[in-house]
Amino acid sequence: MTEILHIGDHALQSRLIMGTGRFPNHDVLLKALRASATELVTVAIRRVNLDDPTGETMVSLLRRENFRLLPNTAGCYTVKDAVMTAELAREALETDLIKLEIIADEDTLYPDAEKVLEGARILVEKGFQVMPYCTDDPVICKKLEDLGCAAVMPLGAPIGSGMGILNPYNVALIRERVQGPLIIDAGVGTASDAALAMELGCDGVLLNTAVAHARDPVLMADAMRQAVDAGRKAFLAGRIPKKFYAEASSPGEGMMKRRG
Amino acid sequence: MRLVNRAPWYPMYIVVNGKPRDLPLPMPLRQVLESLTLPALERGLAVAVNGELIRRGEWERHIVKPEDELEIVQATQGG
Numbered sequence: 001m002t003e004i005l006h007i008g009d010h011a012l013q014s015r016l017i018m019g020t021g022r023f024p025n026h027d028v029l030l031k032a033l034r035a036s037a038t039e040l041v042t043v044a045i046r047r048v049n050l051d052d053p054t055g056e057t058m059v060s061l062l063r064r065e066n067f068r069l070l071p072n073t074a075g076c077y078t079v080k081d082a083v084m085t086a087e088l089a090r091e092a093l094e095t096d097l098i099k100l101e102i103i104a105d106e107d108t109l110y111p112d113a114e115k116v117l118e119g120a121r122i123l124v125e126k127g128f129q130v131m132p133y134c135t136d137d138p139v140i141c142k143k144l145e146d147l148g149c150a151a152v153m154p155l156g157a158p159i160g161s162g163m164g165i166l167n168p169y170n171v172a173l174i175r176e177r178v179q180g181p182l183i184i185d186a187g188v189g190t191a192s193d194a195a196l197a198m199e200l201g202c203d204g205v206l207l208n209t210a211v212a213h214a215r216d217p218v219l220m221a222d223a224m225r226q227a228v229d230a231g232r233k234a235f236l237a238g239r240i241p242k243k244f245y246a247e248a249s250s251p252g253e254g255m256m257k258r259r260g
Numbered sequence: 261m262r263l264v265n266r267a268p269w270y271p272m273y274i275v276v277n278g279k280p281r282d283l284p285l286p287m288p289l290r291q292v293l294e295s296l297t298l299p300a301l302e303r304g305l306a307v308a309v310n311g312e313l314i315r316r317g318e319w320e321r322h323i324v325k326p327e328d329e330l331e332i333v334q335a336t337q338g339g
Contacts, residue, residue, distance in 0.1 A: 019338065019339030020337040020338060020339070021337045021338045021339040022337075022339070023337070029337070042338060042339055043335040043336060043337065043338055044335065044336050044337065044338025044339075045306075045333050045334070045335060045336075046333060046334070046335075046336045046338075047277040047278070047331065047332065047333055048277065048298070048305065048332045048333060048334050050276065050277055050279070050296055050298075050332070057304050057334055057335070057336075058335060058336050058337050059304045059334065059335045060304070069335065071335060072338055072339070074338050074339065084308065084311065084313070087306075087313045088306040088308060088313060088331075088333050089306070089335070091306035091307075091313060091315060091316065092304050092305055092306035092333060092334055092335060093304070093335055159339070160339075208339035209339065
């Protein structure tokens with residue numbers, strides 16, 4: 001079963017989007033990305049190291065492996081900085097895709113919903129395919145979709161916390177209201193979290209630390225690939241309703257005579 | 261904000277990624293990048309001058325003036 005996920009102009013076979021930060025080294029990063037079978041990977045935009053500008057860049061490594069790049073605006077606290085970062089990213093990487101991240105608070109790294117809405121509006125107007133990292137709030141998510149975002153990406157839990165999908169009820173509500181691509185971004189700690197997100201009807205999962213900081217990142221990347229796949233199939237297959245009482249799987253008729 | 265203690269009538273430096281650089285200014289942006297030995301990275305680079313993106317096609321024409329602030333960025337690992 002090959003189902004395509006469309007995000008803006010991009011058609012993806014993999015529903016797992018991987019971050020590339022916090023890996024022990026480039027070798028582990030590339031092996032984990034291959035094991036995850038991801039096609040789209042996030043990158044940050046940072047100053048060139050002018051003391052060593054000739055080293056092979058991360059981008060050339062990722063491009064050589066045919067990964068598509070999703071630049072982010074990580075570290076931005078203002079709309080102005082996020083828009084500037086997006087414009088620099090588009091120029092540097094020749095892609096209209098942008099993961100819009102505007103943070104409000106250093107401890108929680110929670111998105112600043114008001115600024116994310118404003119930033120998304122400006123970037124959509126400038127022709128970007130915007131994928132905003134946002135709160136798991138059905139109203140905010142719907143507003144972002146209505147602004148013309150290519151996907152909406154509510155958090156499952158704070159970035160890097162590994163606490164999983166803290167509010168599955170909200171995610172289900174968001175799924176009901178958002179027609180376009182819905183990606184859970186942040187909070188995934190292990191494979192079952194990714195599977196749950198997919199079972200709730202999300203179109204994909206974006207994760208980073210759960211793989212990068214696992215004891216065996218490559219093995220965890222493989223687990224995430226399978227979890228996203230399993231969760232998606234379970235969603236499409238349709239789970240049975242939860243019931244309070246047992247219901248026998250074997251027929252009640254044709255039983256032998258009971259003795260004793 | 262003055263980053264270098266100089267006589268005010270002779271400001272021949274720019275600020276690149278937060279650090280002052282002495283250069284015979286004014287000069288085109290492309291020449292500034294060449295002086296920083298950046299051409300090898302050209303494809304993955306983006307440059308802002310005083311908070312404005314300067315597109316690759318404008319690097320020849322854009323003249324960098326004394327006290328301009330340049331940000332030269334590229335993609336790196338991130339989540």
